[in-house]
Amino acid sequence: MPTWHGDIHTIIRAHCTECHAENGPGPFKLETYEEVRARAGFIKAVVQEGIMPPWLPGPAGLSIQGHRGLSQAEIELIKAWVSNGSPLGKPGAVLDEIVETTSRTADLQLKMLAPWPVPAEGGGTWGRVVRDKRTFVVPVNNNQSLRIQGYAYETNSPTVVHAVTFLADTTGSGRYLDARENGPGYYMAGDVRDTPSGDIGGVGVGARELVLPDGFHWEIPKESDLLMQVQYRPSGKIEFLHDRLHAWTTRLNESRPLRTLLSMIWRVDVPAGETAHLQDSWTLPVAVDLVGFTPRANGIVSSMNLNATLPDGDTQVLLDVPRYDPHWGQTWLLDNPRHLPAGTRLTGSWVVSNTESNPRNPFMPLDRYVAARRTGVLGILMHVAAVNPDEDASLLLWRQEMLQSRQRPQ
Ligand code: HEC
Numbered sequence: 001m002p003t004w005h006g007d008i009h010t011i012i013r014a015h016c017t018e019c020h021a022e023n024g025p026g027p028f029k030l031e032t033y034e035e036v037r038a039r040a041g042f043i044k045a046v047v048q049e050g051i052m053p054p055w056l057p058g059p060a061g062l063s064i065q066g067h068r069g070l071s072q073a074e075i076e077l078i079k080a081w082v083s084n085g086s087p088l089g090k091p092g093a094v095l096d097e098i099v100e101t102t103s104r105t106a107d108l109q110l111k112m113l114a115p116w117p118v119p120a121e122g123g124g125t126w127g128r129v130v131r132d133k134r135t136f137v138v139p140v141n142n143n144q145s146l147r148i149q150g151y152a153y154e155t156n157s158p159t160v161v162h163a164v165t166f167l168a169d170t171t172g173s174g175r176y177l178d179a180r181e182n183g184p185g186y187y188m189a190g191d192v193r194d195t196p197s198g199d200i201g202g203v204g205v206g207a208r209e210l211v212l213p214d215g216f217h218w219e220i221p222k223e224s225d226l227l228m229q230v231q232y233r234p235s236g237k238i239e240f241l242h243d244r245l246h247a248w249t250t251r252l253n254e255s256r257p258l259r260t261l262l263s264m265i266w267r268v269d270v271p272a273g274e275t276a277h278l279q280d281s282w283t284l285p286v287a288v289d290l291v292g293f294t295p296r297a298n299g300i301v302s303s304m305n306l307n308a309t310l311p312d313g314d315t316q317v318l319l320d321v322p323r324y325d326p327h328w329g330q331t332w333l334l335d336n337p338r339h340l341p342a343g344t345r346l347t348g349s350w351v352v353s354n355t356e357s358n359p360r361n362p363f364m365p366l367d368r369y370v371a372a373r374r375t376g377v378l379g380i381l382m383h384v385a386a387v388n389p390d391e392d393a394s395l396l397l398w399r400q401e402m403l404q405s406r407q408r409p410q
Contacts, residue, residue, distance in 0.1 A: 197229040297379070305319060
């Protein structure tokens with residue numbers, strides 16, 4: 001029979017305490033036997049339902065870094081332990097805590113210019129359209145272009161800050177929007193023209209650091225502002241966001257810039273009570289290495305996936321999110337970058353559930369859902385680098401043309 005000292009402590013420590021600890025994003029601690037036993041019934045339920053630990057990508061897609069799911073065997077152990085009255089068991093050998101160290105030193109420290117108070121309560125409109133997101137402008141003041149290989153996000157309000165996505169703005173449009181509203185930031189998505197927020201990735205709950213594999217970087221053109229789109233969840237009391245980003249550059253000469261290709265639906269119209277299955281397809285003009293994805297949709301989307309049809313006719317699931325929830329959004333980096341040859345056809349699919357049975361539908365009471373956005377109301381951002389650096393420029397041109405063609409009547 002499983003016991004706390006036998007198996008359960010190890011499972012909880014490996015899968016739960018990264019968030020359910022002091023100063024973590026979880027609403028309570030799950031560190032001691034007493035803390036876990038006090039919620040045993042609830043833990044059994046959320047683990048069985050696959051609600052905890054939160055992790056959106058399903059097993060059908062490519063393998064992703066930092067996967068947090070429990071194995072079926074671990075779920076069975078937790079269930080049996082709870083059903084047997086959560087026995088303590090006998091302590092065995094004490095395992096050393098794994099201390100992770102990082103030798104990276106950030107060479108760029110960015111901080112919100114002024115604190116912004118997150119409202120204590122969301123109110124009636126919270127969670128609808130963009131009211132659970134606010135975008136902040138952080139000047140980088142860089143007199144030359146930067147090649148960022150990784151960054152770590154730091155917040156004093158870990159339970160409030162959910163998904164955060166970034167973009168480097170050279171147009172000044174972030175500053176313009178910021179100046180029109182009181183206080184730092186503005187209540188709009190952090191997109192700029194055809195560039196979606198998340199163009200340089202994003203961080204999520206329990207995943208505040210993003211480190212690209214060697215040989216890839218995000219580009220921050222000179223004199224950029226960093227636009228941070230913060231999705232937040234009110235905690236019941238006012239909390240002040242004064243968040244920071246620590247970033248480090250790559251020193252490798254042979255490093256390629258990541259570009260964002262968008263699989264997306266730019267206009268959506270779904271009657272009240274209906275479920276729509278939407279698809280988008282296009283063909284890659286040059287060979288790329290796919291490094292990761294960032295999902296983009298609100299809770300009216302209940303699932304999404306991205307498939308590739310290779311030039312030889314083989315099909316592969318790249319990303320499968322069977323149960324989407326925007327609160328667990330983040331950039332997912334692949335365990336191994338995936339080569340996609342020129343001529344690969346990419347098909348994104350989304351299920352839009354404008355129904356009452358969709359537990360995350362933010363638009364209640366039900367109404368016709370109509371929305372349009374140049375960068376996609378729903379989408380999957382693919383972070384790719386041209387295999388041949390000489391083809392980077394033509395990839396960018398093709399992308400520009402593709403996005404513009406979406407907005408012409410078809
Ligand atoms: C990545 C961070 C993270 C990890 C890992 C995680 N949790 Fe949570 N957990 C949360 C957050 C945040 C909430 C608050 C609920 C929400 O925001 O939806 C939560 C809520 C819960 C709840 C309350 C559920 C509810 O509906 O209110 C339970 C029980 C729970 N977690 C158990 C666990 C267990 C057991 C594990 C490990 C198997 C685990 N969690 C792993 C972040 C995490």
